[in-house]
Amino acid sequence: MAQWAARARRLLAVLRAFWAVNLAEELQYRANFVASLLGTLFWLGMAVLTAAVFFRQTEALGGWSFWEVVALLGVFNAVAGFVDALLRPNIGRIVEQVREGTMDLVLSKPVDPQFHVSFRRVVVWRASDIVLGLALTAFALTRLGRIPSIGEVAAFAIAFAAALAIVYALWLGLMSLAFWFVAVENLEVLFDAVYEAARFPVGAYPGALRFVFVYLIPIAWITTAPTAVLVGRGAWTVAATAAGVALLGLALTRLFWKAALKRYTSAGG
Amino acid sequence: MSAGRPARTGNAGRDGPNAAGGGTAATAGGGHLAGARLWLGRYAALIRAGWLVDVQYRAAIAIWLVLGIAQPVFTLAIWWVVAGEGDVEGFGRADFARYFFAVMLVNQATNAWDVWYIDRWIREGELNFRLARPIDPLHEAIADNLAYKGKTVTLFVLVWAAIAAFWPAVRLPLDPTRLALAVAALVLGAAIRFLTSYANGLLAFWTTRATAIAELHWGLSLFLAGRIAPLSLLPPAVAAVAGVLWFPYMIAFPAEVLTGDVATADALLRGFGWQLFWLAAWTVVYLLVWTRGLRKYGAVGG
Numbered sequence: 230m231a232q233w234a235a236r237a238r239r240l241l242a243v244l245r246a247f248w249a250v251n252l253a254e255e256l257q258y259r260a261n262f263v264a265s266l267l268g269t270l271f272w273l274g275m276a277v278l279t280a281a282v283f284f285r286q287t288e289a290l291g292g293w294s295f296w297e298v299v300a301l302l303g304v305f306n307a308v309a310g311f312v313d314a315l316l317r318p319n320i321g322r323i324v325e326q327v328r329e330g331t332m333d334l335v336l337s338k339p340v341d342p343q344f345h346v347s348f349r350r351v352v353v354w355r356a357s358d359i360v361l362g363l364a365l366t367a368f369a370l371t372r373l374g375r376i377p378s379i380g381e382v383a384a385f386a387i388a389f390a391a392a393l394a395i396v397y398a399l400w401l402g403l404m405s406l407a408f409w410f411v412a413v414e415n416l417e418v419l420f421d422a423v424y425e426a427a428r429f430p431v432g433a434y435p436g437a438l439r440f441v442f443v444y445l446i447p448i449a450w451i452t453t454a455p456t457a458v459l460v461g462r463g464a465w466t467v468a469a470t471a472a473g474v475a476l477l478g479l480a481l482t483r484l485f486w487k488a489a490l491k492r493y494t495s496a497g498g
Numbered sequence: 499m500s501a502g503r504p505a506r507t508g509n510a511g512r513d514g515p516n517a518a519g520g521g522t523a524a525t526a527g528g529g530h531l532a533g534a535r536l537w538l539g540r541y542a543a544l545i546r547a548g549w550l551v552d553v554q555y556r557a558a559i560a561i562w563l564v565l566g567i568a569q570p571v572f573t574l575a576i577w578w579v580v581a582g583e584g585d586v587e588g589f590g591r592a593d594f595a596r597y598f599f600a601v602m603l604v605n606q607a608t609n610a611w612d613v614w615y616i617d618r619w620i621r622e623g624e625l626n627f628r629l630a631r632p633i634d635p636l637h638e639a640i641a642d643n644l645a646y647k648g649k650t651v652t653l654f655v656l657v658w659a660a661i662a663a664f665w666p667a668v669r670l671p672l673d674p675t676r677l678a679l680a681v682a683a684l685v686l687g688a689a690i691r692f693l694t695s696y697a698n699g700l701l702a703f704w705t706t707r708a709t710a711i712a713e714l715h716w717g718l719s720l721f722l723a724g725r726i727a728p729l730s731l732l733p734p735a736v737a738a739v740a741g742v743l744w745f746p747y748m749i750a751f752p753a754e755v756l757t758g759d760v761a762t763a764d765a766l767l768r769g770f771g772w773q774l775f776w777l778a779a780w781t782v783v784y785l786l787v788w789t790r791g792l793r794k795y796g797a798v799g800g
Contacts, residue, residue: 264707264710268710268713271714271717272717275717275718275720275721278721279720279721279726282721282726282727282731282732283576283577283580283727285731285733286580286586286587286731287580287586290576290579290580291579410557412554412555412557412558413557413558413561414555414558415558415561415562416561418561418562418564418565419561419564419565421565421568422561422564422565422568423568425568425569425572426568426572428572429572429576433576433579434572434575434576434579435575435578435579438575
């Protein structure tokens with residue numbers, strides 16, 4: 230137990246060192262913050278208007294009302310912010326690192342390579358997506374006249390963390406493919422394509438797609454599940470299942486990553 | 499966000515000294531015929547170069563195609579459920595299916611990644627050797643488009659035909675007049691979208707946020723170009739604004755000519771008229787930005 234605690238402390242210390250340098254760099258470009266903020270507001274507006282176009286013609290999408298869908302769009306945006314802040318600038322570079330052989334530098338560090346490729350940098354400005362996304366969700370809840378209980382907020386926190394873990398697992402799994410397909414430089418675009426589906430509750434899709442999003446490509450667990458918890462469509466069962474899916478995803482991608490790493494033949498190979 | 503990404507990245511190998519090709523034939527006799535032959539030769543060389551680069555990026559291109567169809571497919575799926583057994587303001591399930599298949603095809607054919615390329619040319623100095631060639635870089639971009647879209651659009655049409663064999667909802671009557679009109683609308687739409695993207699890329703002479711502007715343009719096109727719904731399903735005020743801008747003439751109009759939703763002589767004339775107007779307007783914008791930008795570029799880097 231003490232060994233685990235020491236390891237966790239060490240990883241935290243490494244993380245602090247990574248991000249301190251990173252933050253100092255990013256803070257030199259404060260105009261990026263304004264641009265990022267404006268971009269976030271623009272895309273949030275577009276997302277809400279998109280939902281409004283559908284709701285001109287229908288009362289509900291998959292049984293969800295307009296403001297329930299808006300709450301989901303807030304979560305969608307927050308998860309997208311997490312992707313842009315942490316996954317794209319780190320895991321997104323695996324392809325490049327494998328192709329150019331700079332993965333050598335990662336492997337030679339006295340840190341777990343998965344940890345290093347996952348958390349080396351953070352694009353701090355994209356936190357605006359996370360904050361404003363969750364703010365939109367909160368606003369939608371007030372329009373629904375719904376104040377979630379402490380229990381529901383806790384369940385949401387778990388489901389949201391599970392969603393981030395699932396997205397992380399999807400990215401790591403996808404980008405690990407780079408060890409086999411070195412020439413494919415835009416692997417991350419596959420995630421962007423699939424993530425488009427997360428803009429709507431899975432119930433709004435035809436049956437076949439719904440099945441795919443729940444069981445095969447776990448889109449349902451990224452935006453539908455956390456939002457469902459907040460709007461009172463099942464709390465603890467949803468959160469617990471989401472956590473289970475997340476743990477399974479993390480374990481599987483860890484194995485896949487290790488298998489992929491075995492294929493790496495270094496810069497000269 | 500994702501939808502505004504370039505159609506492909508990487509353009510290595512395009513930088514060889516021979517890529518422009520045909521330039522030396524300039525002295526071979528005068529007259530229109532020789533001029534035409536010269537340009538044919540140049541374009542043949544440029545298209546061949548673009549084609550050869552693309553061959554190296556087959557898998558990457560397949561992934562860009564997947565991204566291109568993701569949003570329309572999911573949007574169609576939602577409308578499919580909303581329409582149910584009935585219809586939405588006259589649009590039944592099959593109408594939505596045909597419309598969004600047409601949107602996917604038109605989007606592919608008019609796809610414009612040029613802003614990402616030009617932005618990089620300018621920021622990283624790759625424009626310099628292009629300026630040293632005896633041919634305007636515009637032609638390289640056009641040839642690139644022809645090489646890429648020749649392949650991807652053909653593939654798309656074949657896939658559509660295969661799906662239509664099993665799924666009656668996406669079948670189109672093969673009326674030669676309508677197809678010819680659709681092709682004309684498509685070519686004009688592609689030209690307009692290309693010029694918007696190219697001119698937007700040239701803004702990199704002044705700002706580092708040219709590609710961010712392209713993403714905003716792409717975001718607005720969700721509504722104004724008919725990518726989220728046929729324009730007739732948007733609030734009338736939005737549809738009216740869209741109708742006088744260039745957006746619908748890049749995607750919605752060619753798509754609706756193809757599906758037959760725009761079929762009356764009056765609507766066709768109006769659509770083609772707007773297409774020609776915006777093509778001329780964006781040509782002027784391009785020329786202005788290009789000449790002024792070059793002057794500034796020369797002043798800074800020269």
